[in-house]
Amino acid sequence: MVLPTLPVTLTFLTLLALLSIAKAADNNSTTSGLILLNCGESTQDDDDGGRSWDGDTGSIFAPSMKGDAAIALGQPPSLTPRVPYTTARIFTSNYTYSFPVSPGRMFLRLYFLSTAYEYYAVSDAVFGVTARNLVLLKDFNALQTAQAITSAYLVREFSVNVSSGSLDLTFAPSAHQYGSYAFVNGIEIVPTPDIFATPDIRFVSGDNTSPFTFDADMSLQTMYRLNVGGPAISPKGDSGFYRSWANDAPYILGGFGLTFWKNDNLTISYTSRVPNYTAPVDVYGTARSMGPTAQINLNYNLTWILPVDAGFFYLLRFHFCEIQHPITKVNQRVFFIYINNQTAAQQMDVIVLSGGIGRTLYTDYVIMSTGSGQVDMWIALHPDLSVKLVYFDAILNGLEVFKLQGYGVSNLAGHNPPIPQIPVDPSWLSSDARKPEGDMQAAISGTAGGFAFILIALFSTCVICRRKKAAKSSCKTDYGHRPTERKKSTCDIVHRFSFAEIQVATKDFDGALIIGRGGFGNVYIGDIDGGTKVAIKRCNQKSQQGFHEFQTEIEMLCNF
Ligand SMILES: *[C@@H]1O[C@H](CO)[C@@H](O)[C@H](O)[C@H]1NC(C)=O
Ligand SMILES: *[C@@H]1O[C@H](CO)[C@@H](O)[C@H](O)[C@H]1NC(C)=O
Ligand SMILES: *[C@@H]1O[C@H](CO)[C@@H](O)[C@H](O)[C@H]1NC(C)=O
Ligand SMILES: *[C@@H]1O[C@H](CO)[C@@H](O)[C@H](O)[C@H]1NC(C)=O
Ligand SMILES: *[C@@H]1O[C@H](CO)[C@@H](O)[C@H](O)[C@H]1NC(C)=O
Ligand SMILES: *[C@@H]1O[C@H](CO)[C@@H](O)[C@H](O)[C@H]1NC(C)=O
């Protein structure tokens, strides 16, 4: 009796073990990998890049599916990719997709085609999207956004670090519009390494920079990803993360600059600091410089203008690589980097920092975008004459701009873009009419945030002044001096705050209210005037005169 049973038991156990391994393998293939979900579709289909998308009907990611599968009505705009835009999933009440993922950082891309779907009016698509408690989109008006960017289809890309084993994505019709519905055409998840853990991020404020760090679980939204001086790069041509890189020409002020490619005999070499997934060879292998004429270069700034939402911090990643002989040596091409007319870097010498021609480099800066609504971010390069230069020139190969999650409030959503003055007929929203910058840029054209920036300095009392457009630096410098030495301010003085009021607003600089840190000090979130949310930046700096008293500058972000 005993002898025959044992092998049977063993076989049974082996079978169980094999089954559980199979299960684990199954589990791993979904948890570690790429997810491409074609919403409203029931079968598998390939996109133009040859990637295979699964339908969400009956998908394990869409438990007890409640949304309607709907097909885009009429003729989609001519160049609209068939997958994933042909079908959509429509939600008239809240619905949550649940994606099992390995904890860590990943790109989340949401695909939308603003058009009429069976039974659903195009103008009723107004909704929010959240990932657990992180707000990705809020009262997102698909039609209005499509009209503003003159593209019927758009992608929103986020980078999130998921700490649990699942990414839960909730689509919720807007509570502010009767009869509204939510929809989505495609959802993509691409796991990545910790691509934002750069040890050397500089916070740009005034003409000073200071070290800046952000939490490992910071969420970001991609605003721009430009292959400077080179052609658009499709997801297929990216180095592993299926990112879209757009050409930078539409953003160049005055259309200046000279674009060029690497020498044929030059190989782009990556480094341990700049691994090959940072950006594809085609980004580093093309560039824009100022031009061949020193006199012209000395008289202008090579400038890009990128509209963004005011009231958020932005991470700007500049990609550099010297790719042409004879620029191989130190002090040949040295330049300034300005962000919003503030000096982010001086004596920028790509050869020095990268280690030579063909070697890749990127530098990271964080800046807070001030003002209200949608504002222009200015990025400019100019030769730095403080060294003995060989060429009066500057170079840039790639540029990425990411919006950082609002501190303490788990929000990445801005407002909808302003309604265009001449309303666009939805049927007119064709790919032909789009701006030339490509999918991602169409996708990520900025939206408006309801914030304005206010700058105050703190001595015994604080003065809040509403900054006039051109008065930014004067505002700051003026109050950076001893009160008695204060120059005439160009600011409108709106309100005086006592130190005590600031203490109350920040609960005496309560550590729990810290929403950001930098070399300048901490940023706190607080309430003033009985409920106005403000971010208070407390700077601990010595004045230029070597004035050693405790001196703090506070920048306030007021939500009007
Ligand atoms: C699944 O992943 C875990 C760690 O993530 C690993 O230890 C295990 O070997 C994997 N299993 C298979 C079958 O690949
Ligand atoms: C993956 O494995 C974990 C534990 O082994 C299990 O709890 C989870 O349900 C599995 N997920 C899927 C999608 O099978
Ligand atoms: C739907 O989701 C939104 C946002 O997450 C939430 O505010 C609302 O209360 C939810 N509605 C229902 C009926 O659960
Ligand atoms: C994700 O966040 C955790 C902390 O919450 C951190 O330890 C981890 O390194 C982060 N991972 C990535 C890939 O950013
Ligand atoms: C990056 O380098 C690794 C080896 O270090 C290689 O396996 C991978 O294919 C490379 N990726 C690209 C996009 O070149
Ligand atoms: C590469 O080609 C350029 C001209 O096209 C030349 O000046 C340079 O010396 C070459 N470099 C090498 C390493 O052959």
Ligand SMILES: *[C@@H]1O[C@H](CO)[C@@H](O)[C@H](O)[C@H]1NC(C)=O
């Ligand atoms: C930068 O300076 C230019 C010219 O002085 C001005 O037009 C522009 O608005 C400024 N940009 C920002 C972001 O302040």
Ligand SMILES: *[C@@H]1O[C@H](CO)[C@@H](O)[C@H](O)[C@H]1NC(C)=O
């Ligand atoms: C370039 O930009 C900086 C910062 O805004 C400014 O100070 C400088 O005057 C500009 N130079 C030229 C030539 O426009």
